Amino acid sequence: MPSFEIVEYGSMEAGYKRLCRRCFNREVATAAGLDNFEHVEFDQIRLEDAEGKIREFHFTTFLFGTGVALDAFELRNGNPGGYRFQVIAEPDEDPLAMLSRLVAKIRRSLAVKHLEDGEHGLQIGQAGVVRGRIDSDAAQDGRLPLLVVDGREISWDDFGRCLMTFEGAQFKLEISDMSEEL
Numbered sequence: 001m002p003s004f005e006i007v008e009y010g011s012m013e014a015g016y017k018r019l020c021r022r023c024f025n026r027e028v029a030t031a032a033g034l035d036n037f038e039h040v041e042f043d044q045i046r047l048e049d050a051e052g053k054i055r056e057f058h059f060t061t062f063l064f065g066t067g068v069a070l071d072a073f074e075l076r077n078g079n080p081g082g083y084r085f086q087v088i089a090e091p092d093e094d095p096l097a098m099l100s101r102l103v104a105k106i107r108r109s110l111a112v113k114h115l116e117d118g119e120h121g122l123q124i125g126q127a128g129v130v131r132g133r134i135d136s137d138a139a140q141d142g143r144l145p146l147l148v149v150d151g152r153e154i155s156w157d158d159f160g161r162c163l164m165t166f167e168g169a170q171f172k173l174e175i176s177d178m179s180e181e182l
Contacts, residue, residue, distance in 0.1 A: 040095040050113040083151040
């Protein structure tokens with residue numbers, strides 16, 4: 001079973017156990033009295049991005065008591081990487097409705113390209129807007145962020161060089177939860 005399908009479940013007092021997501025969701029549903037919760041697994045899908053590149057997304061479902069998260073992600077070396085998306089709903093929401101909302105969110109994001117490879121290297125596109133995800137840069141022992149923009153990992157230094165095109169300009173940095181629409 002891939003590592004992204006394993007959850008450490010428990011407490012410091014009682015100890016922890018490793019469960020697959022389906023088993024974890026079943027235990028959380030039982031503890032929360034959600035007798036009708038259904039753990040649904042979806043097959044991966046392939047969608048085209050703004051450059052015509054095919055992107056493959058895998059899905060996981062995660063019940064967290066008062067809500068359920070449906071995540072979509074690409075795989076890099078067998079682990080989630082690249083593009084990642086999430087929607088959150090009530091535990092009793094129709095899983096297919098959640099999937100539909102998530103796929104629509106993915107399509108909207110894939111339709112926009114934020115970075116361009118120009119004659120001076122990587123550059124921010126004409127719109128002057130960059131949307132992405134903040135991750136941790138293992139090459140910097142996790143002390144610096146690694147940005148994921150257009151499904152592509154961008155080091156903090158490389159992103160800083162992209163910003164130099166706009167020296168003297170103002171900017172607005174807005175941070176949102178992964179489940180929110182940007």
